[in-house]
Amino acid sequence: MDAGIVLILGQDGITSGAIYALLAIALVLIFSVTRVIFIPQGEFIAFAALTLAALQSGKVPGTVWLLVAMGAFVALIDGVARLRDRDTEGLGSLLGWNLAYPLALAALLYGVNPGELAMPLQIALTLAILVPLGPMIYRIAYQPIADTSVLVLLIASVAVHLMLTGLGLVFFGAEGVRTAPFSEGSLVLGEVSISLQTLWVVGCSLTFIVGLYAFFARTIYGKALRATAVNQSGAKLMGISPVVAGKLTFLLAALLGVFSGLLIGPITTIYYDTGFLIGLKGFVAAIIGGLASYPLAALGAVLVGLLESFSSFWASAFKEVLVFTLIIPVLLWRSFNSHHVEDEE
Template sequence: MDTTILLFLLQDGITNGAIYALLGLALVLVFAVTRVIFVPQGEFVAYGGMTFALLEAGKVPGTAFMVVVFGIAAFLVEMVARRKALDLIGTGREALSKLILPLAILGLTTIAVASQAGTAVNLILTIAIIAPIGPYLYRVAFAPIADSSVLVLLITAVGVHLAMTGLGLVFFGAEGLRAPPISSAVVPLGPIVATGQSLGIYAITSLLIVALYLFFGRTLTGKALRATAINRIGARLVGIRLGLSGRIAFTLAAVIGAVSGILIVPMTTLYYDTGFLIGLKGFVAAIIGGLVSYPVTAAAAIVVGVVEALASFLASDMKEVIVFTLILPVLIWRSFTNPHADEED
């Protein structure tokens, strides 16, 4: 391996690591607020990337219909939960957010595809389609058992992952999809070149991290999420609605997943089940960060990306094993340094 190859591998590793950083941050966010180890995070990546690819190809994506299905399911669950205290205003509000909104998104998507609105509109539409799936999913699968143990929530998350993978096969089919690059620019950097797509990944990842930092540090909603993450009971006592915090966390996770999918679908072919492996690598970074620390998670994601790139060159058959082995020393170290405590009932 010469210096040029090493630089290319480092560039590739940092590019992938930036995506893993976004997924790791989403996993930490969801776990901190809801105690859910969000196994289906990778599905949002696959959904986002394949939705954007289909929009770019001039087709209405299956997720535009899927969001309507999720909205109907969330509406029915909400109505059953409120069956003893239904009121016209509350029912209208729920119908607006869970029935009218997804139907409006489907209508706008159909119009945009028919008129060939362009890449910028497709980017916005992709995020608009994927974002509501997060809170709908939370309302259907996790809100009814929000006070259960972490183990029960994890088992539920695994079941949701399997269901979303199956839905991906139904709505997208078994064929892979790939989108044209958002930018075809090429920037020479000494012996290597950086594509506009890679530079876009660095820029968007940095902007999202800064936006999340400002959101949690400067906004009332962000501070409420931080309070929920620190002490759920205390947050409830001071009037913070835990259900709303959960919906916001899942919405942010869905948006981050959609953006990640948009960024990587021009670089690799995505299939309906591709997101799971990508999400697992973000999970490795989140575990190294203890599912608590955002900066450590971001730094660990870059390390994961670089290790994966080097392993793909030196031992391609073992690269996945090498990447996932990174969490073993971290888990062993934490088992010795952190005392075990049973979860309270």
């Protein structure tokens, strides 16, 4: 292995690590605030790339009807609860966000040819379709059981993952797709050629990480999420709604997952079930961070990306085994260096 190969493998590892970092941060965020191990995080990646590919081919993606169905269900259960309690305040915004918005978006997609739109508009439509699914999933699957144990929440995550994977097969079929790159061409540095899409991946990932740091450090909502992560009961006493915190957390996680899918769509073939494997690698990085530390999770993601890249060169048949084996020494080390606390009843 010469220096050129090392640089190429390092480039691939850092690119993959940048995506895993976004996923790991999203998983840490969700777990620290809601105690949910969000297995379906990878589905947002697959749905993002497949939805954008459908728009670029001039088709209306099936995910828009998933948005309509989930929005209608949320509007129904929340609307009935408000009417039963005779609380009509905010009923208009509830129906507007969960019912009128998805229907208007579906009408817009059927009124234009998505394939003729500029790429920024196609990306915006993809975000508009998929990001609202985050808080809707929280409302339907997790909010009713928010006070139960982590194990029950994990079982709910498995159920949501299986449902979304099946819907992905129905919406998009079994064929893999690649989306058009954000920018064509490459940048040559010595013996290494770096594609512009790779620079987009790394640059956007760093921008998101810096943006999240500023959000948590300087905004009221960010500080509220931090307080909920530290002590949910104390945050509730200070007037911070755990429901609002949960929905905002899932909104941010959906945004990170969807944008990750948009970034890697041009550089790897995405299938309806690809997100699960990518999400598991993000989970390995989150475990390295103890499902609590954002910087350690990001560093762990880079480590996972580099390990995967170099493993694919030395032993491509065992690269997945080597990546997931990394979780064993990490868990052992954390087990020996942490105090065991029984889960609260």
